[in-house]
Amino acid sequence: MGDGSLGRIAALVRQDCRLLVRDPAPLIIRTVMPLLIMSFMQPLFRAALRADDVRDANGAEQSVPGMAVMFLFFLVNVVGFAMFREHGWNTWDRLRVSPARPFELVTGRLVVPLVVALVQLTVFFGAGGTLFGLRVRGSYLALAVVGVPLAACVVMVGMALVALCRSIAQLSVIANLLALLFAGLGGALTPQSVLPDWVRPLAPGVPSYWAMRGFSTVILDGGGMGAVLLPAGVLCAFTAGFTVLTLVFFRTGHRKLSWS
């Protein structure tokens, strides 16, 4: 890392920022849309939580983290687009010939989506408090301890799909299906208590379950740092797993189709 590696990663990050600034509309929509859906879903979740004996629930306790987790996984597409557009613009070979090493190219492309994911989470929870009356009974720091590995996990899911998919169409459809599947299984769309019996044993197999468990522990149960160590740790393990997938399957020489 001492031979200008950080500088090259910084150059890649700056380039991603320039591209993001040129066309911020998708990001704005991805941030505003969940807030709208939170407002639609809040009464539904209020009823569900009160049925679960959370008597003073206003619904934001489930709708805010639920929509936050679901829409965060749609950011997988952002990671994919960032990599596939390089192939579409024929700039990937230029990057390969540049002094940047493969791990620098990948790392440089992860930073901006990671920051975007963290900003989105902050906006969701901030707006949840101000617009939807979300009350966090536990520690905000504990929310961050869950949120940071969740964001990292989302970004690495994206990079693993980049490694595995040949075209942006493949990546896009798989990313969208995963986001919905994870949301459904993980209890982001409905409280876990109302999931069918056959689904419940499957839920711990998806990262969104652990994210929802961590957020609910803090929001509803007033949990602190110690209470979220397990979900945060499992999210870190998921992140590590997707990183291994990326390392095993990602090849700079793979041809990718930006459109197909």
Next chain:
Amino acid sequence: MPTDPGARRAEGAAVPALALRGVSKRYGATTALEGIDLEIAEGEIMGLLGHNGAGKTTLMSLVAGLLRPDTGKIEIHGVPTDRDPRRARRDLGLAPQELGVYPPLTVRQNLRFCAELAGLRGQRARVRAEEVAEPFGLTALLDRRVSGLSGGEQRRVHTAMALLHRPKLVLLDEPTAGVDVETRARLIAYVKELADDGTAVCYSTHYLPEVEALEASVAVLDHGRLIARGTLPELVRSHADSAVELTFHGGVPPLHLPWPVTHDEDGVLRVHVEQPQLATADVLAALGESARLLVNMRVVQPSLESAFLRLTGSGAPDRRPPASPAPSPVPSPAPSAPRTAAPAPGAPANTAPARGARAIGGPDEPPGEDDHGPLARDLEAEQHG
């Protein structure tokens, strides 16, 4: 500056900027390159010629590290690319055949990004971007988005992006494809400046006048083999056809001439002679009574175009004295098998490219690399299954 690899090698000591030794590359059953031995000296411009699919883009991709050779060694400034690829390619610049730019960003942002990747920061990156923009005529366009530029302007940005880090070996793969005359002239002038400063340039093109304008040495690839290498005058002298073309009223009469001849489909007789402008009187005399049937006579001077066509088997006479030994540092194989009724070398007839353009073929297909992840293979199998 005429570039003469032979003369440089005679001087001895200098390590070539680029050396390929026995380099081969296959794509499945297709041989893209076979046994390529090639050197480019510092300050040399080498025009890389060949028909579509001859292996030009594959050769550049191998040198740039985008592909790996199946066999053989590549050294850049004496550093083997297989042992220390990063050090070997530190001073390499590649402008691939296909435009590789960031369309939503400005010219300045495109150039700065490449400067930053090369390790320049802040003011230095800004200044370097402006320095490179100037010879390409991009100064006035620096704050325009690349997506709003013309094709030729985008091509200039694309080429300039390869030069931000002052590479000592530059690979330009058809850099003038689709650009206007002014852009071409500007690029050629800049490439010559680079060579004057000691940069070695590998310049692939289908436009043969560019090679002449660059005063470049020449390497000719044909079906993945290097079939000729030398300076432009050497190749023209050794391989170009020179002839006197004769057209007769009522078709070519029976003749017994002391020179090799070819007949083209339009009934034109080509008499292959060494110095056609001096041989016309002898040819006329040898025609005897048949000279009265002559309706047209034309002198065909040797040129790079006719040398290229003859070397690649696109225009060889049916009978011809053995060619003189190749001037090349690599052994040049004998000309390809003669073809009867082949297009006349250098002829302006419908079998040859139009004069002025003299483009051979068109843009090459980029190398096909189809090595995908397992999921991709599964999905493909599903699609095709």
